[in-house]
Amino acid sequence: MAGQRGEYAKSARRREEILDAAFTVFSRSGFTGATVSEIAREVGMSQPGLLHHFDSKLAMLEAVFERRDQSALDILSGRRDIEFLRGLVEISRRNHEKRDLIRLYTVIAAEATAPDHPAHAHFQRRFHRVLGGTQAAFEEAQRLGLLKEGVDPRAAALSSIAVTEGLQLMWLSGFDEIDMAKGAQIHMQQFLTVPL
Template sequence: MAGQRGEYKKSAKRREEILDAAFVVFSRSGYNAATMSEIAREVGMSQPGLLHHYGSKLELLQAVFERRDQMALDILSGRRDIEFLRGLVEISRRNHAKRHVLRLYTALAGEASNPDHPARGYFEQRFELVIGETEKAFADCAELGYLKEGVDPHLAALTSVGLTEGMQLLWLTGYEEIDMGEVARTHIQQYLSVDL
């Protein structure tokens, strides 16, 4: 039994190494141009060895996205109303230290604007979830009296998500003076009647 646990540990570690390599290759090449053999070379293993852990490029991409999203889920878990909005600001602050992850995400989001792209469904679901949860947080703030009079929670959610997505792209393309967390905080604050 102990041997099996040791093998599982090694396999889990290897899967993490593969995800690290996939981040690098997808960031550098984009999803369409990246190959499983390129990822295998990056991690220092054979392509059949890579396929043992991840059966396809799409499966590997999904695992990369799941890993990226887990950080945000950890921050937002159990938060509601204004605390949820504070969590969004915290995510923007933490993204500052994750340039390679943002580059991958932004490149693939652009590729996925093509309706035939394999990641299209992921981005559609992700935006629907993020906008929906942000709208719910603004609506909860309205019920608590934290939202300014006349603010539409749906529009506030759309502009907040759009702003953070756009700020990431600007930051990646040379506007490194942008403090993404502070920009997100300032934007969301304009809708609130209490301090964020």
């Protein structure tokens, strides 16, 4: 039994090493330019050995983004209405320390706007999930009387996501003075009757 647990731990560690290597290669080459053999070389494995852990380049990309998304989900877990929106601001604050990860996300998200891109469906699902959660938070705020009169929760959610994504892109483009968390907070505050 102890041997099985040891093998599982070793395999889990190896998967994390592969994801670190995939992150490096995707950051350098984008998804389209990256190859499985390049990722295998980066981690010091054979290509068949790597494919034992992840059956495709897309599976590695999705796992890299799942790690990214899990930290956001941890922040948002159990939050509703205003607290959910505060969680979004906190995610923007933490993203300031993850420039390489945000750059990778932005590059792949741009590539994946092409309908035939292998990650297109992944990004569609992600944006729908983020939009749905943000819209639900604004709707709950509205039910609690915390949303300004006449504000449409869906429009508020769409513009909040657009501002957050746009601030990230500008920050990556060299506008280092941008405070992404403050920008997101200021934008969402305009819809609310209480301090965010």
